[in-house]
Amino acid sequence: MAFYDYHVHSCFSEDSNAPMVDMVQAGIEKGLAEMCFCDHVDFGYTDPGFAFLCDVEKQQEEIAFCQQKYDGQITIKKGLEIGLQPHVLQQYEDFLPQYEFDFILASMHTCQQKDIHTGAYFAGKTAKDAYCDYFDSFLTCLKQFKNYNCLGHLDILKRYGNHIKEPDYEVYQEGLEAVLKQVIVDGKGIEVNTSGFRHGKGAPYPSYAILKRYKELGGEMITTGSDAHTPQDLAIHFSQTYAALKEIGFCYVCTFLNRKPYMHKI
Ligand SMILES: [Zn+2]
Numbered sequence: 001m002a003f004y005d006y007h008v009h010s011c012f013s014e015d016s017n018a019p020m021v022d023m024v025q026a027g028i029e030k031g032l033a034e035m036c037f038c039d040h041v042d043f044g045y046t047d048p049g050f051a052f053l054c055d056v057e058k059q060q061e062e063i064a065f066c067q068q069k070y071d072g073q074i075t076i077k078k079g080l081e082i083g084l085q086p087h088v089l090q091q092y093e094d095f096l097p098q099y100e101f102d103f104i105l106a107s108m109h110t111c112q113q114k115d116i117h118t119g120a121y122f123a124g125k126t127a128k129d130a131y132c133d134y135f136d137s138f139l140t141c142l143k144q145f146k147n148y149n150c151l152g153h154l155d156i157l158k159r160y161g162n163h164i165k166e167p168d169y170e171v172y173q174e175g176l177e178a179v180l181k182q183v184i185v186d187g188k189g190i191e192v193n194t195s196g197f198r199h200g201k202g203a204p205y206p207s208y209a210i211l212k213r214y215k216e217l218g219g220e221m222i223t224t225g226s227d228a229h230t231p232q233d234l235a236i237h238f239s240q241t242y243a244a245l246k247e248i249g250f251c252y253v254c255t256f257l258n259r260k261p262y263m264h265k266i
Pocket residue numbers: 081107109152153
């Protein structure tokens with residue numbers, strides 16, 4: 001079965017030291033049919049230690065170099081992982097048309113202008129508020145912003161169980177499902193991010209229960225991504241995840257070319 005890793009970082013992301021060629025070579029060794037570099041552009045990111053502003057011009061030059069060097073061995077695509085926040089959406093509308101991309105992954109790493117990774121967002125919040133506010137904010141963004149293809153690691157909050165305990169699904173179900181419905185209505189998709197296995201969660205982001213619900217609501221479009229920042233993490237737990245997706249009832253995973261989806265039978 002062919003595998004497609006649609007969430008790959010390289011040293012064009014501030015939190016990765018991996019040269020792009022190393023990531024591509026690992027992709028070839030691991031037998032990937034295709035990989036998409038989604039380096040970070042996160043406008044208004046609140047941690048002063050990280051700028052998360054990929055130099056897209058240089059990143060795309062390096063992608064073009066790799067496409068030529070590894071032609072016939074693997075397909076390489078031009079993507080970005082952007083960080084949504086309601087007050088920076090116009091910045092993305094101005095920024096994205098300056099380049100040509102195959103794929104835009106929209107994630108939320110910051111909520112209410114507070115960093116999730118450092119735990120600042122969770123301070124003084126109940127688990128219910130933390131989860132509900134997160135999905136409310138996501139929905140606010142998606143109602144205005146359509147310049148993306150898939151949503152990244154939808155239930156990433158569960159990664160930060162050291163800051164806040166994950167509430168029962170029913171607690172945040174309404175907010176989360178409103179996001180899923182918006183994605184479906186807009187003809188967009190969600191990613192299945194296997195870094196959850198790396199983080200000891202025993203499941204991807206989002207969880208299989210959420211993926212099942214997405215399918216029930218009519219969701220078809222999914223990409224698979226490892227969120228690898230190092231060559232060894234590329235395509236991690238893909239065979240297991242693809243098998244689980246088939247079991248849930250997904251028949252296809254998506255790849256993108258010039259922002260248009262292509263469905264591949266799994
Ligand atoms: Zn992310």
